[in-house]
Amino acid sequence: MTLGICGKRTRWQLISTLACCIMSLTHGISLGWFSPTLPILESDQSPIGDPVQIHEVMWIGSMLAVGSILSNMIIWFPIGFFGIKKCMYFLALPNMVNWILIYVANNSAYLYIARVLLGASGGSLVVCFPIFIAEIADKSVRGTLTSFFMLTLCGGITVGFLLVVHTSYHVLPCIVIVLPILYVILIIPLPEPPQDLLRRGHDEKAEKSYYFYRNLTSDPTKQNENKAEFDSYRERVFIGGVKENITRQDFFNKQSVKTFGLIVVLLVCNQMSGSFAIFNYASTIFTQLGSRMEPNMCGIVMGLVQLGGLLTAVLLVDRVGRRWLLIPSLAGMGLSELGVGLLKSFASPHFLHHNGWIGLTLMCLVAYSSSTGIIALTFVIIVELLPAKIRATGTSISMCGLSCSVFAALMTYPVMIDRYGIDATMYMAAAFCLLGVVVMGLFLPETKGRSMTN
Numbered sequence: 001m002t003l004g005i006c007g008k009r010t011r012w013q014l015i016s017t018l019a020c021c022i023m024s025l026t027h028g029i030s031l032g033w034f035s036p037t038l039p040i041l042e043s044d045q046s047p048i049g050d051p052v053q054i055h056e057v058m059w060i061g062s063m064l065a066v067g068s069i070l071s072n073m074i075i076w077f078p079i080g081f082f083g084i085k086k087c088m089y090f091l092a093l094p095n096m097v098n099w100i101l102i103y104v105a106n107n108s109a110y111l112y113i114a115r116v117l118l119g120a121s122g123g124s125l126v127v128c129f130p131i132f133i134a135e136i137a138d139k140s141v142r143g144t145l146t147s148f149f150m151l152t153l154c155g156g157i158t159v160g161f162l163l164v165v166h167t168s169y170h171v172l173p174c175i176v177i178v179l180p181i182l183y184v185i186l187i188i189p190l191p192e193p194p195q196d197l198l199r200r201g202h203d204e205k206a207e208k209s210y211y212f213y214r215n216l217t218s219d220p221t222k223q224n225e226n227k228a229e230f231d232s233y234r235e236r237v238f239i240g241g242v243k244e245n246i247t248r249q250d251f252f253n254k255q256s257v258k259t260f261g262l263i264v265v266l267l268v269c270n271q272m273s274g275s276f277a278i279f280n281y282a283s284t285i286f287t288q289l290g291s292r293m294e295p296n297m298c299g300i301v302m303g304l305v306q307l308g309g310l311l312t313a314v315l316l317v318d319r320v321g322r323r324w325l326l327i328p329s330l331a332g333m334g335l336s337e338l339g340v341g342l343l344k345s346f347a348s349p350h351f352l353h354h355n356g357w358i359g360l361t362l363m364c365l366v367a368y369s370s371s372t373g374i375i376a377l378t379f380v381i382i383v384e385l386l387p388a389k390i391r392a393t394g395t396s397i398s399m400c401g402l403s404c405s406v407f408a409a410l411m412t413y414p415v416m417i418d419r420y421g422i423d424a425t426m427y428m429a430a431a432f433c434l435l436g437v438v439v440m441g442l443f444l445p446e447t448k449g450r451s452m453t454n
Helices: 012-034 034-043 054-074 076-082 084-090 092-104 108-138 140-168 172-176 178-187 195-200 203-213 220-239 252-273 282-288 296-322 322-346 349-354 355-373 373-386 387-418 421-443
Strands: none
Touching: 012 034, 012 108, 012 140, 012 172, 012 178, 012 203, 034 054, 034 140, 034 282, 054 076, 054 108, 054 387, 054 421, 076 084, 076 108, 076 220, 076 387, 084 092, 084 178, 084 195, 092 108, 092 172, 092 322, 108 140, 108 195, 108 349, 108 373, 140 172, 140 178, 140 296, 140 373, 172 178, 195 203, 195 220, 203 220, 252 373, 252 387, 252 421, 282 296, 282 355, 282 387, 282 421, 296 322, 296 355, 322 355, 322 373, 322 421, 349 355, 355 373, 373 387
16 A cells, blocks of 8 residues: 555545445445345245246346446536535435335335446446545545545445345345445535535635645645645646536547547446456356355355455555556456366366366456456546546446446346356456457556646
């Protein structure tokens, strides 16, 4: 971890990020709930009544993306009108209703609605949090703080696995629903980001916010120095054009087209490489690989390995940069998925049964490789690539693309696994990793240290 993250200047940046991370942890738990609960819902002892059928599983899984797309399409407007901070309050409500619906569900329709609401919460979260963190953070710690967001989200997925294994279906919602309430209480005292306030013409509030997040002293002897620092910051923000009206040309110039082209490839590779879908169907994958370890326990092991990869990203992202984590991450993930595919294609059921550790090891390599780059850095890179003037709108558009990719992946992977097997699924995932290595290796600029004011 970079030394600056523990410094006096970044103290409130870190505390504010950790407060936000309570909500990303909650969302992660909500995501992690699905995979280990799926076999329970499909069993004769389904807690919602009749067993869930395969076509219902596809829709329950993919409704998450529907909610995400809907929120992604409209979140840019309230951000521009009300500000990021006020939109962040909204995130808690649909997540809470999601857990209430899970608790009272007596048929699949409840779960469809719950997943749409969960997607709406998550779709707003992945737009608001990266922008909020980027705008309050010094550039020396921006990558580290943004990586905390993904660390807690993915950590929540692992916690979700553990809670489902050790907690009954109807007790879990009663526990998790406390977290979004705590999140709202903790973010109430936080001021809105200074750049967001400047964008909406609140210069005096922006100055106070800047001093708060940089922990600048109220010592009268440093008043002029602090004022000069803020004035320089404000000038850079205004040069970036954040107060100007957004026009069509802002999106269709040469630089913006290249930026959005890179983002499209990044988002497609993020999801179609299996970084999320593989975890969503981890229990099914390990069952087909003949693991003698309980499939849900294998998923928990993968989750812990993923956390190790995310911790690696937190330690290195502001040291080695974005490119040198992302590209090796995609390469390692692709090779590991290729290994899983070859293992399933050529190993006999007898071999798989007595050597289940090989499949688990390869899947753990997939988890570690993906988390050190494509999972940890996607949001960091998107926010840093986009110009300040169109950052909120561009991030919203990008998250629409991510939601579409999630929807495509969650619709594709269960069909691929069910009809064509694990081997074909893994070959497909590895091919998307190769696409990412080539395109990002050739065209992605290093965004470490890039200014957030232009």
